[in-house]
Amino acid sequence: MASTADFRNGLVLNYNGELHVITEFQHVKPGKGPAFVRTKLRNIKTGRVIDNTFNAGVKVETARVEQRPHQFIYKDDYGYTFMDAATFEQIVLPDAMVPFADLMKEGQEVTILMHAETELPLTAELPTTVELMVTYTEPGLRGDTATNTLKPATMETGARVQVPLFIDQDTKIRVDTRTYTYVERVK
Numbered sequence: 001m002a003s004t005a006d007f008r009n010g011l012v013l014n015y016n017g018e019l020h021v022i023t024e025f026q027h028v029k030p031g032k033g034p035a036f037v038r039t040k041l042r043n044i045k046t047g048r049v050i051d052n053t054f055n056a057g058v059k060v061e062t063a064r065v066e067q068r069p070h071q072f073i074y075k076d077d078y079g080y081t082f083m084d085a086a087t088f089e090q091i092v093l094p095d096a097m098v099p100f101a102d103l104m105k106e107g108q109e110v111t112i113l114m115h116a117e118t119e120l121p122l123t124a125e126l127p128t129t130v131e132l133m134v135t136y137t138e139p140g141l142r143g144d145t146a147t148n149t150l151k152p153a154t155m156e157t158g159a160r161v162q163v164p165l166f167i168d169q170d171t172k173i174r175v176d177t178r179t180y181t182y183v184e185r186v187k
Contacts, residue, residue: 001059004037012044012113014061015052019044019115019122027056044113044122047099064116070124072108075101082110082124091121098124100177102159103132126177131186132156133172140165150182 002011007025020041029035035056042049054060070082070091079094080101091112095101103126104110113122137153150162161175163182172186 002062004054004056004058004060007037007039012063012065013041014063015041019063020050023049029056045096047096065122066114066116067111067125068114070110070112072104072106072110074106080104080124082112085109093121093124097121100126102157103130103155103175103177103180105132105157128178129174129176129183131172131174132159132161134163134167134169137163137167137169139168 002013004027007022009022009024011022013020013022020043022039023042024040026038027035028038037054037056039052039054040049041052069085071085073081073083073090075081079092080098082091082093083089084091093112098104108130109127111125111127113125114120115122132155134153135156138151140151149165151165151167152160153163153167154160155175159175159180161173161180161182163173167173167182167185174183174186175181176183
């Protein structure tokens with residue numbers, strides 16, 4: 001059990017019989033009335049995000065979750081296959097449990113959340129940023145830099161990301177996996 005004072009991003013709650021991850025929370029203390037905590041909870045199975053408000057001091061049931069490093073090996077008809085870096089065991093996750101699949105390339109390090117009691121995989125998470133090669137993008141026009149103009153680019157994994165005009169084909173860039181946005185060019 002955890003109190004609302006224990007809330008932090010990434011905490012896994014057993015809410016309404018399903019596992020949810022806190023993606024955002026804000027403690028609000030209005031001038032009139034009791035304090036409360038606004039949260040955004042992401043359902044681990046479906047990926048749906050819901051807004052919920054908890055009264056301050058309320059006890060909520062938490063779930064014990066372990067983060068284990070895995071390596072992405074390949075994708076087939078059954079789903080995505082990952083290998084545990086320590087034991088070399090392989091786990092297959094269905095498409096619904098891998099929300100960022102188009103940013104993953106073979107050999108990519110991934111963190112898989114495992115339920116501690118049942119040893120079932122819950123979801124897979126990429127690092128905050130990944131380095132990918134641009135395979136196709138339109139050439140940028142010279143002198144068209146009055147504003148922060150972006151153009152679409154296709155990555156080596158097939159993902160489409162908006163990049164600045166100066167990025168050319170065969171350039172390695174860093175992409176934020178949470179927002180699918182360009183971060184910087186990689187030297």
